[in-house]
Amino acid sequence: MTNIWMHIGAGSFHRAHQAWYLHRLLQEASAEKWKIAIGGIRNDVVPLLTALSEQNNEYTLETVTPKGVRTYEKITSIAKVLPWDAKMTSLIEQGSKEETKIIAFTVTEGGYYLDTSHNLDPNSADIQTELKGTICTIYGAVRAILKERIKQNGKPVTLLSCDNLRHNGDRFRHGFLQFLELCKDTELSEWVKKNTTSPNDMVDRIVPRPAADLAPRVKKETGTDDKAPVMGEAFIQWVIEDNFIDGRPALEKVGAEMVKDVQPYEEAKIRILNASHSCIAWAGTLIGLSYIHEGTLTPDIKQMAWNYVTEDVIPCLTPCPLDLNDYRDVVLERFSNPSIQDTNQRVAADGLSKIPGFITPTLIECYDRGVEPKATAVLPALFFAFMEEWHQGKLPYEYQDGILNADAMHAVFNSADPVATFAGDKALFGKLAGKANFVALIRKAVDDVKKWRATAKK
Template sequence: MNHSQATWLHIGAGSFHRAHQAWYLHRLLQSGDHSWTLALGNIRDDMTPLLQALQRQNGEYTLETVDPAGVREYERIKSVSRIVDWDADLAALTAAGAEASTRIISFTVTEAGYYLDHHFKLDQSNPDLAADLKGDSKRTIYGAITAILKARQANDAGAVTLLNCDNLRHNGERFRDGLLQFLELRGETPLRDWAATHTASPNCMVDRITPRPVPAVAERVLASTGVKDEAAVMGESFIQWVIEDHFIAGRPALENVGVEMVESVLPYEEAKIRILNATHSCIAWAGTLTGLNYIHEGTVVPAIRQMAYDYVTEDVIPCLSPSPLDLGKYRDVVLDRFSNPHIQDSNQRVAADGFSKLPGFIAPTINECFARGKTPHATAMLPALFFRFLQRWAAGQLPYQYQDGILDEAATRAMLADADPVKRFAADPMLWGKGAGTPELENVLREALGKVDAWLAAA
């Protein structure tokens, strides 16, 4: 690797990046390794107030962490050395990404931000993606990265690693598939060929619970550190990052600050997505249905905790065994993390994007159980909870606004208004893949809905 200072550009200025990737790079700087500098930008203007606050603070902000015992620690994060101003054409972001010194571009745009169907083909019906495909805008990660790669190719800026840091199975491969399809659909075949040889997209697994910041975080930061911080962020004390060591233009020595560099991230990723992410959604949907606001509240309700425990124990662990991880121990650690009352992680945040999470986190276990000749009674409780959650949404009875990047409101309302909505729900190939429309799936969902109804009646 060239040890002159290289740039790591991150796209997605939300809390997670600032509590996770930026924290690791901060630790590297603190160790005396100044070979990399971090730039931060965003595709959409919703983060402009935050970016402006960071600009006023020279990119610095305070990270508050809290462990299950309630011990809070405060650290001033100084890794973000450059804020990329947002503009509608993403001109500044494109210019930053096209610099020869930029060797890594990472991004966090949520699971819904990749617009992939169950065959991993781009959903061209999405209006943002359709506009980017026409070249009318740059509202998706594909539009933004295409502009950057085009400028890199023109500038002869060299190879770059494109690092997906979202909770998406095979996240590097999925993004790369989407990007190459996007370029093909745009008729950018020479750029597609250039990208195929001048970029790498390693898979990685990221983990740290990071709630949306509330005013109380800044208040605690001020009280504890004396710093008035407009960009304070908080997260749990637990943190993990596992990355496949397949970088094309050099990388920081992340292994020196606790990042696990591996040949294949697959077993870690599967455990995290199915045990942590799916269980998180289960608790959020169940908690919402019983009038709770926070994840920790649901996790300590015996019936909800049992649902989550049974889902992992009865169905996920058999699907993922053998594994290099102790899956039973991982399950218990996850449930303990979720029960931390000091995180104040909202059901609204975790319940979001169900139309991406159901096929991504939950349907694979259902389909694999059926393939092994086992009926996934425990796993079916999760989509049953989501189905009842959607009915509350359609009736205007949720206590908050449901946020879902790929929600087709008209189609979902039509499904719920059908003479047999469960049959229609079970027949949706976007949700269930190869299991869609089978009598086995429909039957286990009906059985699970009966159990959910009985539980709600007794709750």
């Protein structure tokens, strides 16, 4: 018997992470098999899906250690490639089948359209487009799938977010139910509450966008002319809340951690790894660097990340079941891996979601503890300087952000006091926005960043 894990989002991360776990599970002796049906919401997924279809849904995963040791593995966990069309025909058809027990997705932090209060932003252009009948977000896609599923069999299904979003299952579920309320779809909303679960999980593996030299290297090392290879670091982790409504793969057999509460793991990962990653990407870009390892190996930049974690994050997260000092050091070692060639462009993306999601909680908790978060303030200051470069058209690459309103962002830098306008943005800083002490802190941090940049720039 084969159960289907339908995954929405065919990007590199899914194929180097969740698909790897399911591939490894297929190697285990088990009567119950799980395979993946993969598709996407946007039409930019078409070339990849086509390439996968042409090579029997298989592809090569290259992993590399911090010491540069590379290994290659053919991933065989994809059973079906779901062709894209604007009406999401294949996704809806597959998602409505009884064999589909889990509908999972990787749509990036910005793909949930949540504000700093973790509510759905009804004014988002994509959400407004969707309310008019065109599917373009995870909410519209899942709504269409579940409506058809109810018609076909009405069987329960697990809805699993695999994105770097704190409490990702809870946040998706809350946003989805708010979306259904906007759609006035009370019937589906009630069905979802009774017939779905949305486990929280924490995913971790650094997976850069495939570089031009990956496919030639794969061919040289394996003899395979792979049109859809993917690469990532050797490190991998997946911590999952064991809350699946109609069965799940035995992922614990292949190293995933099934737990009752994901929170301590995800807090450490989001605040230490993800926020530091963004810090290094923004800072590196400002002084003319292209890759994460270059920034991590720059003493001033590494110190910014180290200070942020050590001075502010660790006190906020203590006590914790993890050794946070050790975790910090392992993370920075991973970032310094020159073989990964992870670009600042990839990691710097979606800052407008990462500031409130990864960084603002530490700012708030420091103030709540009576401590001024000087080390943490450096991160939004770096983002401010980074976006000022964007505003002036000086970034060395295209900035990608799913919720960027270009006119509104330009208005920030055209205002009489851009720093105060930035520090007064409730969408970024929640209850701290506009407070005099916070604005002063950000102003000093921006000044410090600009002084540092002037002396450090290549």
